Structures are given as C-alpha cells and as structure tokens.
Amino acid sequence: MLFLNSRPVDVEACSDTSSDYANRCAKRSQLQNITLSIVGFYLILSFVCVLFYTPISVLSLVVPILTLLITLLAIRTGEDSNIWPCAVMGIFGLLLKIIACVVFISIFDIFENTKPDPIAKKSRHNKNDRDLDTKWLFFIILTCTETFFLIISCCIKCCVGKSR
Numbered sequence: 001m002l003f004l005n006s007r008p009v010d011v012e013a014c015s016d017t018s019s020d021y022a023n024r025c026a027k028r029s030q031l032q033n034i035t036l037s038i039v040g041f042y043l044i045l046s047f048v049c050v051l052f053y054t055p056i057s058v059l060s061l062v063v064p065i066l067t068l069l070i071t072l073l074a075i076r077t078g079e080d081s082n083i084w085p086c087a088v089m090g091i092f093g094l095l096l097k098i099i100a101c102v103v104f105i106s107i108f109d110i111f112e113n114t115k116p117d118p119i120a121k122k123s124r125h126n127k128n129d130r131d132l133d134t135k136w137l138f139f140i141i142l143t144c145t146e147t148f149f150l151i152i153s154c155c156i157k158c159c160v161g162k163s164r
Helices: 011-050 054-077 080-108 118-122 127-163
Strands: none
Touching: 011 054, 011 080, 054 080, 054 127, 080 127
16 A cells, blocks of 8 residues: 555656657757758858859859868768757858958959950959959868868867767
C-alpha cells in the first residue's frame, strides 16, 4: 500500500531529457533558418551588384556562391559549430555589399546620362578609360575583401571546432 504510484521514478527525468532535446533541435532549426536567410540576402545583393558593371562584377559572385555552398554543407552536418561561421560570413558579406553598393553609386554616378564631349575624344587619356580602370579596381578590391572575410570565417570555424 505504500507504493501505490505506478509511474516509474525515471519518467520525469526522461521527459526532461526529451524536452531538452526538442529545445536543442528547435534552436538548431532557427539558427539554420536565420543563416540561410542572411546568406540568401547576401546572394541577392550580390546579384544587384552585378547589374552595376557586368563584365568584372560577375567575379564578385564567386564568394557569395561559395558561402552558400559552405552553408548548405554545414547545415547538412547538423552541428551548431559548423553553422555559426557561415552566419558570421553572411553578416559581414551583407554589410560589405551594402557599403559597396552605396560607395559605387556615389563614386561612379550610374544614373547620370552624359553626352560625349568632343574635346575628351581628342585627349590622349580619356575619362572613360580612367572610369573603367577604377571600376575594375573597385570590384577587385571588393572581391579580395570578401575573400578575406571568407578566410576569417573559416579560421573561426577551425578555432570553434578545436575548442569543443
């Protein structure tokens, strides 16, 4: 009569473990969704940058596509330590692309419709050649900076992976 409770003692412990596991899975799912959203916005903004100056700006799509592939592979492994560096790279890349779009529009004034100047045609160094050179330089610096951020996020992954 003393032990009328038919429930085992460990039921409460098992229910706490299952709810803890459910909380970890929900947190991981939210982290994956946030990371995919950030990297998706980063890729969309990179496609907008391609519209500015098509020949060389296609080169600036390499790093966002690599980031997307790394993110998909990290999500497939299912570990949180693999997803965080992708989120960091997405945030840095997104901020860098926003800054690059603003700077490109303010420096090169893409909305201005100018007529060719006949005096400029006669000069040896044309202003259009200088603009093309600076646009090339702009996108090369942008791609190098994105590559630097990608290397930094890979280093973060290595440091986080070793600490666990």
